[in-house]
Amino acid sequence: MTSSSPRRLVFVLFEDALLLDFAGPMQVFELACETYERKHAPYVWQICSSKGGRIRISAGLELMTTPVADCDPTDIDTLFVGGGPGVHRAAADPRLIEWLHAASPNVRRVCSVCTGTFVLAAAGLLSGRKATTHWGSCELLGARHPEISVLVDPVFVHDRGIWTSAGVTAGIDLALSLLEDDLGHREAMRVARRLVVFLKRPGGQAQFSVPLSVQSADDRSFEEISTWIQGNLGRDLRVERLAEKAGMSPRTFARVFRQRTGRSPGKAVEEFRVEAARRALEESNVGIKEIATRAGFQSEEHLRRAFRRRLNVLPHEYRARFHRNDP
Template sequence: MPTVAIAIFPGVQALDVAGPVDVFSEANRFIAPNNRYEVTLLGAESTPLRASNGMTLVADATFSEARHTFDLALIAGGPALPERAPDARVLDWLANAASQCGRYGSICTGAFALGHAGLLDGHNVTTHWQHAAQLAAQFPNARVDFDRIYLRDGPLVTSAGVTAGIDLSLALVAEDHGPQIALAVAKRLVVFAQRQGGQSQFSPYLTAPADETSPVAKVQAHVMERIRESFTVKQLADVAGMSARNFARVFVQETGVTPHEFVERARVDAARKLLESSGAALKAIAYDCGFGTADRMRIVFTKRIGATPMQYRERFRSP
């Protein structure tokens, strides 16, 4: 019987726990009794704790009581983890579990706990899109993928934000018992057995600049106000009042992307808003957002967010 341990702590994201637990529980409906998952919630204390949404959770056992080896060990995420390391007892258990379990990993921001336990170095990992850059900066020896819904790197498994823990758990069920069992579980939970696209389709590409009066911010506003137009680095440098070479260098320093990358992201965001809020033809949206043609917009969308404009509209258009 495969054993699964999920570490919980005060402030844990309840859905990071409930999602995987439900996947493994539903999988047991379709698996022979001697091969069913046995899931245990572990915590530093045996007393009830509050999740981030106020829900009360209780660990089945404490870390010190869980002396046997688990087949899979996971740490759930929590809103505070990107800013504050968890209890040292959590980190000690993670480090020990990683050395003994066949598979170990994290849900959502639980990746930060893995980082504090020294388990991310040299590995390909992912986390919630909103905290991916922070994870990469905080643990520079990890290779953080900003877009994947889940990742498997040897025995290490990590997932993107919140509900992506369901995707990861379904993938593990498919690995253990085949895709048909995973599909049956997905149907029971009314979710996709394998979600199309990455988490970029849920995240805004563009954020407000730190200094809204800076030359870079002026250029960004210029682009977004004239998103239908085409731009060259020289044209944008003139808007900033800088030489093309200096502008390109400063732009990358302040934004982390090239001017070309920014323009393409701005076009994608503009198109996303129209796809979500209007029934305009794809060719009209492509023209209004500066792609030129619907084919070009489709190519960029597929590259950027792993879905075509039509697929994106079907998923996110407001009724």
């Protein structure tokens, strides 16, 4: 590919693929082309499948595809494999798996969205690498493929040219990150706004929010605790105080909280505070010191440490990158 030629994208489909897994990333790249004359567009794309022809995806739509055997792998810039109900049948399709294995060394970026990670794993592309998938399938991925270091939390993971992403809409986050690498931050943010995705999430961000994960617990009292914590971030939120609020002993509360939410109360409180600070950095012009106080951190330095620990970025860097009024 010359410096002036468009980057060729290939989206691999299969029967019962999930629509948004490929339509989301495709829309990102299509919008990136809207400000260019067609002949100067930065991307072109192709939709392929194992046998080619009509493919019925999970939404019931039928799409025309090119057989992978007719898809020249020598000039593919970025290859996407999505997930969906049919992903495990796709992962057992020898024609598709053999083509992916043979094509991947020639591809600059190989990507999966959601459970599409299982297809890449079946092709042997993730051996010895870090990867992620939809949080509900991480345990199965690890059990089937112990050669992969499965990361549960990230929205997407990049390891030596292979990109894997979490559930469904995480494919949009991944595509925006790839677009930023290709065309720059300003263009990625322009496309994010066109999609009404005002925040472009970094790969290291958790797949789902702390309030959602706590509220997902079967016990309604944990939803009430979640709501109360969010409204009282500036107060003493040590385990003793939370246990008193829940009507339990501190030891019992800590044990049950971890069982139901997968995290300790102290970790959850810090994540709530980081999430509140993130929203303030994204949506307001309030000073970082004041944000730290409002979110319940002892000092601005404690806020910086928490951001570094949770998001691998400092607060001022986060604001510069993700403030919704970013030009």
